Amino acid sequence: MTESLEYSDLLQLIDERSAAFRDAVAAAPSLDAPVPSCPGWTLSDLVQHLGTGQRWWAAVVAAGPAEAPPAKDAAEAPRELDALLAWYAESNELLLSALREVGPERACWTWWRAGVSPSNARGVARRRVHEVLVHTYDAQLAAGTVQPMPAHVALDGVAEFLDTCNSTPAAWPHEAATVRYHATEGRSWLLALDGTGAWPAPLPDDAAPATVSATGTAEQLLLFVWGRLTMSDLKIEGDRQVFERLIAWEPEE
Template sequence: MTLTSARPDKAFWLSAIQREAAALRAVTAVDDALASPVPSCPGWTVADLFRHTGAGLRWVAAHVVRGETGSPGDPSTDGAPTGADLLPWWDAALAAAVAALGGTAPDLPAWNWAPQDKVARFWYRRFAHELAVHRWDGQVAVGLPEPIETALAVDGVDEVLDTWLPADGGLAKTGDGVVQLIADDSEDSWIVRVRGGAISLLDTATLLPEERPLQTQVSGSASDVELALYGRVPFDILTVTGDETLLDCLRVG
């Protein structure tokens, strides 16, 4: 678990959604941006990125206000416009999502796919990171990538470890060992026990140094740690010591 005791809240995530969405939208100011391929999402153009995120925003706007824990089905890009209609459609999707999330109580019942409480709080966090990572994707496509803000990236690493990996029901690769991830631009670190196809997130606040039999240690900015976990950047841009193969077990993208 992270060493940070403060937890993000609704205001933090809503602010991040608006900030990251604005930065993604700004990508379209670059000439021919919508036609640009997205290297971190093979086969996609920036236009595809906007169709994908727009469909997700429309989906969460309709879902989060229902007050129900039954699955609403998956987001779909069917019917998403192309050409000149795409960006106005995306802008409307963002406005609808911000209004729905902003007007919804964090504890309102709402379905999610993770082994967590089925409440709306999940979706503030999820879409903050959905937009942050895809904002980075869009900026890479036009050659102007910017890191994810440190506090948001720290929460993004938390989300990978406490939500994505446990929800998968098994890691993409198996391993056996203990990994420490360190965000060297904050006071945050995580210790993860990989055993077979599963992980355990250990409490760094209570472990003594001699209780940390590390096989692998990774350090870098919180943004780079999050982006590496999402497969956006290679782990070798960070400082890595020990068994690098264990890191493949932690990738979710």
């Protein structure tokens, strides 16, 4: 796993970003407002998605090591604003309470078991930080109140995405390639794609050029890997087709 924030910092960020999420929802003109970055979703759908996710991961963490996750709660969230915000705050506290109780090394089921990120409470906390971070952006976009992301959190978010979503032993079905992400804040990451799968890799000492590279702020890179921005929003050098193939790839493990 690449460098990560401390466990206590992750829990604090889940709390802080969730407060920012609730503020954005409260500032929106309506819960029926469309979420431009999540086509087909309203703001109400977004709150339901994130709150249900917090509750489910609380149950996953509490269950400990398991071959399969617990079933998701199919209950509908409240439809009235104050009740919905209270439901989401409760959802978030359920997750935080579970994470605090078990500690960072508690093993649990995760969908990224074959990747770099650990299948434990620390891995879950880190994933949920960035889930809330990006969905806060979505809510702010819907409300017309987009605020800059904390740079250090966005930096960790890029690394976490490579560790979790772009980390797989499924063979890359195209010619081997390397993808470099460079944040203008001074951090870079390399993703290697070949017959062994897709894995975050050390940056070469000779600074050899990657097959393709993307340069932008940490926030821009994070929103790009999460599908909120496109290549036109970044400085792209090299074979753009690698990014197109990576975005379209659905590996079978």
